[in-house]
Each structure stands twice: as C-alpha cells, then as structure tokens.
Amino acid sequence: MVTLLSILVLGFFLGMRHATDPDHVIAVTTIVSRQRSIRNAALIGILWGIGHTITIFAVGSAIILFSLVIPPRVGLTMELSVGLMLILLGVLNLSGMMRWISGAVAAPGAGHHSHAHSHGDYVHDHSHGHGLEKHGHSENATPVSWMDRTFGTLGLYQILRPLAVGIVHGLAGSAAVALLVLTTIRVPLWAACYLLVFGVGTIAGMMLITTAIAVPFRYSADRFVRFNRSLGLISGLVSVGFGIFIVYEMGFANGLFTRNPTWSPR
DSSP states (O other), X not given: OHHHHHHHHHHHHHHHHHTTOHHHHHHHHHHHTTOOXXXXXXXXXXXXXXXXXXXXXXXXXXXXXXXXXXXXXHHHHHHHHHHHHHHHHHHHHHHHHHHHHHHHHSOOOSSEEEEEEEETTEEEEEEEESSSOOOSSOTTOSHHHHHHHHHXXXXXXXXXXXXXXXHHHHHHHHHHHHHHHHTTOOSHHHHHHHHHHHHHHHHHHHHHHHHHHHHHHHXXXXXXXXXXXHHHHHHHHHHHHHHHHHHHIIIIISOTTSSSOOOOOO
C-alpha cells in the first residue's frame, strides 16, 4: 500500500513536470500573451490541463485495459497534429501583431495617419484625421466581435480554445504515458488511477506556468506597450518555428509522408 501511494505521489509530480514540455509551454504562451488578467491566465492553464487529462485518460486507459496498439502512422499523425496546431496558434498571434506594427510604422499622410487599435483580441488599423471622424466600421463588425457574439454569450469561446489545445497535446503524449505506467503498475485499475493522478499534476503544473507567463504580459501592457507587443510577436514566431520543426520531424525524419514510417512513443 505504501509503495502504491508513493507511485501515485510520483505520478502527480511527474504530471507537473510533464506540463513544462516545450511544446506545451509554447502553445499556452501564444494564448496567454493576449491575456491581461492573471486570474484568467491561471484559468487557461487549468482548462488546458483538463483537456490534456481527458485525452491522456481516455486513450491511455484504452491502451492499458484493452492492450491497444497504436500503429506508427497513427502515432505520427497525432504528433503531427501538435505541430500543425502550434503553427495555427502562432499565425493567429502574428496576424494581430503584424496589423499593429504596420499601423505603427506607416508614414503619416497630409493631415491623416494610420491608427492601430483593438477590439478585444482583434487588432487593426485605418487612416483618419484629427477632426471629426467616422470610425469606418461598426464596433461589432470585426471577426473577433462576431466570435464573441456567437460564443461569448455562453461563455464558451474563451473556454474551448485552451481546452481544445490541451486535448490535441494529450493525443500526442497519451501512448508514451500509458506504456510507462504499464512497466510500473501491473494492475489495470490502479494504472488507470495513476493516469488520473498524473492528469491532476499536469493541471496544477500548467496553472502555475500560465500564471507565471501572464505576469510580464500583464505588467508590461500599460507601462511598456512596445515591449508587450514584442513579447507577443516573439511568442508567435517561436510557436510557428517550433510547429514547423515538429511537422518536419514527424513528416519527413520519421517518415509519416513516406511508405515506411517509424515511431516510438515518447
């Protein structure tokens, strides 16, 4: 009983360490970089961890209880999905940053200049003068405003994004975690319990990580606007770069796009 308890405690701390994997941190950073609330950033970490735990427990339990074997091509595809998701998150982050930069460096015209501003997460620019002006579009006529109107009333928009990202990350890591458990715990029921404890540790670890990441973004938002924008730009570039690296590694180095793929869970 003492040995089993120690294994479960170890599982919790291993779950916390698992949250610090580079692809996990990069993914949540691209989301948290737009947050101005530390509390909301912590919630994002919890939601990411819940999504990750759902997949780890579902797929891992299937491997443990039914001796499920994941073919190399399926495993590589799950890993590839993480790379594609990182690229998407990075591009979405950079699109907002690029609009702000283009507005900040645009040459002013005769009595008019380009002014970058935001509506929620949506950043864009348009020309205007210093007299009475017409805004040029409705406050509700932006992509993010449309999404907020569609999903925000139910509170789903900000919830589903980190949850979905966590689910995708869980797909990539579930096989490795399950196989590691099988080498340590022979009783399937206790092995499944270990997965839950591991998931709780991951939730706790990611909550701490997103809280720590949010601090520089939060306190540089008003005091150091350009520095804050630079942090967002860097997070987007890193996300795209690391995503491309994963796609190359899974697709070409490990042979997903060839006839003889090779894959080992890690």
